[in-house]
Amino acid sequence: MKIVRPTLLLDKEICLRNIDRMIGKARANRLTFRPHFKTHQSLEIGRWFRERGVTCITVSSVRMAQYFASDNWTDITIAFPVNILEIDEINQLASKIKLNLLVENKESITFLQKFLRYPVGIFLKIDTGYNRTGIPAGRTSQIDQLLVLLKDSPLMEFKGFLTHNGQTYHAKTIHDIYNIHFESLLKLRSLKNRYKKEWPNLILSTGDTPSCSICSDFTDIDEIRPGNFVFYDVMQMKLGACSLQDIAVRMACPVVSVHPSRNEVVIYGGAVHFSKDWITNIDGKPLYGRIIIRKEGKEILLDEKSYLSSLSQEHGILKVSPRDLQYFKSGQVVEIIPAHSCLTANLMKEYYCDALKIAKSMPIS
Amino acid sequence: MKIVRPTLLLDKEICLRNIDRMIGKARANRLTFRPHFKTHQSLEIGRWFRERGVTCITVSSVRMAQYFASDNWTDITIAFPVNILEIDEINQLASKIKLNLLVENKESITFLQKFLRYPVGIFLKIDTGYNRTGIPAGRTSQIDQLLVLLKDSPLMEFKGFLTHNGQTYHAKTIHDIYNIHFESLLKLRSLKNRYKKEWPNLILSTGDTPSCSICSDFTDIDEIRPGNFVFYDVMQMKLGACSLQDIAVRMACPVVSVHPSRNEVVIYGGAVHFSKDWITNIDGKPLYGRIIIRKEGKEILLDEKSYLSSLSQEHGILKVSPRDLQYFKSGQVVEIIPAHSCLTANLMKEYYCDALKIAKSMPIS
Numbered sequence: 251m252k253i254v255r256p257t258l259l260l261d262k263e264i265c266l267r268n269i270d271r272m273i274g275k276a277r278a279n280r281l282t283f284r285p286h287f288k289t290h291q292s293l294e295i296g297r298w299f300r301e302r303g304v305t306c307i308t309v310s311s312v313r314m315a316q317y318f319a320s321d322n323w324t325d326i327t328i329a330f331p332v333n334i335l336e337i338d339e340i341n342q343l344a345s346k347i348k349l350n351l352l353v354e355n356k357e358s359i360t361f362l363q364k365f366l367r368y369p370v371g372i373f374l375k376i377d378t379g380y381n382r383t384g385i386p387a388g389r390t391s392q393i394d395q396l397l398v399l400l401k402d403s404p405l406m407e408f409k410g411f412l413t414h415n416g417q418t419y420h421a422k423t424i425h426d427i428y429n430i431h432f433e434s435l436l437k438l439r440s441l442k443n444r445y446k447k448e449w450p451n452l453i454l455s456t457g458d459t460p461s462c463s464i465c466s467d468f469t470d471i472d473e474i475r476p477g478n479f480v481f482y483d484v485m486q487m488k489l490g491a492c493s494l495q496d497i498a499v500r501m502a503c504p505v506v507s508v509h510p511s512r513n514e515v516v517i518y519g520g521a522v523h524f525s526k527d528w529i530t531n532i533d534g535k536p537l538y539g540r541i542i543i544r545k546e547g548k549e550i551l552l553d554e555k556s557y558l559s560s561l562s563q564e565h566g567i568l569k570v571s572p573r574d575l576q577y578f579k580s581g582q583v584v585e586i587i588p589a590h591s592c593l594t595a596n597l598m599k600e601y602y603c604d605a606l607k608i609a610k611s612m613p614i615s
Numbered sequence: 616m617k618i619v620r621p622t623l624l625l626d627k628e629i630c631l632r633n634i635d636r637m638i639g640k641a642r643a644n645r646l647t648f649r650p651h652f653k654t655h656q657s658l659e660i661g662r663w664f665r666e667r668g669v670t671c672i673t674v675s676s677v678r679m680a681q682y683f684a685s686d687n688w689t690d691i692t693i694a695f696p697v698n699i700l701e702i703d704e705i706n707q708l709a710s711k712i713k714l715n716l717l718v719e720n721k722e723s724i725t726f727l728q729k730f731l732r733y734p735v736g737i738f739l740k741i742d743t744g745y746n747r748t749g750i751p752a753g754r755t756s757q758i759d760q761l762l763v764l765l766k767d768s769p770l771m772e773f774k775g776f777l778t779h780n781g782q783t784y785h786a787k788t789i790h791d792i793y794n795i796h797f798e799s800l801l802k803l804r805s806l807k808n809r810y811k812k813e814w815p816n817l818i819l820s821t822g823d824t825p826s827c828s829i830c831s832d833f834t835d836i837d838e839i840r841p842g843n844f845v846f847y848d849v850m851q852m853k854l855g856a857c858s859l860q861d862i863a864v865r866m867a868c869p870v871v872s873v874h875p876s877r878n879e880v881v882i883y884g885g886a887v888h889f890s891k892d893w894i895t896n897i898d899g900k901p902l903y904g905r906i907i908i909r910k911e912g913k914e915i916l917l918d919e920k921s922y923l924s925s926l927s928q929e930h931g932i933l934k935v936s937p938r939d940l941q942y943f944k945s946g947q948v949v950e951i952i953p954a955h956s957c958l959t960a961n962l963m964k965e966y967y968c969d970a971l972k973i974a975k976s977m978p979i980s
Contacts, residue, residue: 252700254698254700254701255676255677255678255700255701288928310928310929311883311929313620330930331872331881332871333619333883335617335618335619335946336619339619354872355873355945357944357945358945361946382881382925382927382930386876416927504698504700506697507696507719511751512746516696518676518698521890521892521958521961522961525890525891526890526891526958560747562747562781563653563675563957563958563961564653564676564695567747580699580720580723581699581726592928593886593887593928596886596928597962
């Protein structure tokens with residue numbers, strides 16, 4: 251295959267290894283594995299999970315649930331505070347598959363009591379420290395109130411407590427990740443202890459990729475829902491959640507101009523290909539991706555002095571150390587590991603595995 | 616139309632007014648108007664320009680040129696350093712339409728001399744201070760070299776010097792924009808003076824939206840290529856390039872959760888809808904969009920204490936001042952003006968003008 255424009259390359263072998271490793275970890279810890287499919291958004295990659303025995307999944311929108319339901323996924327959790335405006339689509343889905351929704355306030359439950367036509371599973375979204383969505387774990391009076399309502403809702407089966415420790419993404423060290431995970435675990439466990447008498451089957455669901463990759467204590471947890479691990483990226487590598495050898499995606503981008511006078515290389519590959527997530531580089535500046543070059547058949551990751559430093563709509567700017575400038579020439583293709591693979595994969599319409607194209611036809615989520 | 620998920624609303628009246636105003640400005644200054652179509656990426660919106668007499672356009676990729684050529688645009692400048700890897704596509708386009716390419720180094724010209732099959736126009740990309748791409752305006756020896764090569768290239772017609780003053784986007788005040796524009800103008804003018812004897816028809820092309828909106832001195836400039844002005848956005852409003860009444864786009868997003876305890880509102884609308892461009896808010900933090908509410912039939916822009924403060928894949932977080940919290944309820948739809956409309960429009964697959972859907976079927980650029 252000849253690459254002539256920004257192209258998302260996927261190493262299937264690495265991807266399958268990541269899937270197998272996480273399946274193994276879930277199995278070893280007797281956890282239900284409900285992978286988040288928002289990272290890849292691809293029916294074909296979904297099938298790689300299915301071939302390995304995965305039967306239940308997580309998505310982040312009603313549209314994404316419809317998309318995967320169309321490929322016979324019949325047990326789906328929409329891990330997003332229920333959007334009651336999509337009640338028609340929710341009813342349609344619930345009439346066909348086992349659908350789990352997230353609620354975190356009375357208004358949503360009252361609305362669902364009125365307009366839900368088919369049974370669904372309900373998770374209470376718990377905030378164990380990320381402070382984005384959910385009921386703070388300590389507010390048991392609020393949880394009590396919602397559970398009273400749920401008891402009175404024949405179409406809503408209370409499944410348990412679900413959290414997402416997105417704060418692990420801001421961790422400075424691996425120890426921060428252990429601490430966040432452990433603290434979250436304690437909070438969830440105390441909820442389980444408080445409510446298990448009345449709800450003996452309630453489950454605890456957690457699942458950010460950093461914790462699921464690094465931590466090994468999942469006592470009392472019943473289900474994990476990581477997503478990013480399927481590809482990993484620079485952010486995960488920096489967090490210590492993966493090594494370079496675990497990263498399954500690369501953006502291949504043509505070099506269109508070299509500016510030795512300011513140690514910069516211009517690539518065709520911008521915000522419409524990478525999106526604009528970044529991590530802070532060693533120089534304190536935003537790093538949007540790291541650069542891989544090939545030398546004598548070997549793959550080399552350039553150090554952080556050479557990196558994707560800026561993105562406008564179609565342009566990417568590589569800051570390149572004088573020593574590395576020799577590797578760049580107009581008309582060449584360079585490979586970049588994106589800072590955040592989820593958003594890059596969302597923008598690109600297809601993956602290339604060697605010469606094979608894998609469609610990713612998800613309608614916008 | 617019932618809005619149930621993130622939806623990009625377009626006010627056609629405002630959009631047409633923006634187009635008419637810029638056409639008027641170009642006419643008053645006797646400038647060729649070659650609008651950049653990367654902002655809207657829509658054949659239909661392109662036709663609104665055509666109905667008003669526009670015949671030549673700017674795009675930012677070969678794919679985008681193919682897309683608009685398919686709708687009978689026959690005079691297109693690809694304002695991106697020529698990507699020689701797409702030579703086949705370039706030849707195909709050049710066989711059918713008047714195509715202008717940007718070059719900034721010898722390698723590209725040498726390559727085109729060898730592989731170009733049809734005539735194209737060539738602009739030398741000049742860097743007048745943005746420091747992203749182009750030949751620094753003062754390096755006339757480099758320009759001389761390239762012009763010698765172009766003289767020897769029967770299929771390449773030298774058209775002139777083209778610049779993009781993207782540095783206006785970092786301006787702190789309107790005066791900065793005047794200064795940047797004026798400095799750029801001086802540099803371009805001195806190039807024209809230097810080369811016009813030998814190339815009497817050479818043209819000067821410029822065109823960032825801030826300069827084109829604010830400045831009135833275009834002496835010696837021949838062509839402008841603004842793009843964003845068609846919609847404008849929060850960034851342009853902050854720069855003083857437009858007023859609230861000139862902004863033609865809104866993202867309508869469902870509210871899914873309200874957290875009064877931390878003055879936050881969660882919306883369905885994230886990085887996959889807005890992309891992740893931001894400006895610095897008055898509190899020093901990233902602002903991804905500003906909030907419009909409707910009160911007694913009137914549209915009100917909330918002040919900067921209430922704003923779109925954070926984006927993850929599908930979630931948006933509004934920081935909302937205690938006073939404004941009353942306006943937000945789960946199941947409501949709020950309107951957000953994006954920080955940067957180009958990237959938001961790129962992500963959304965369609966525009967809604969009242970109940971009318973306008974497709975935007977551009978393949979990924």
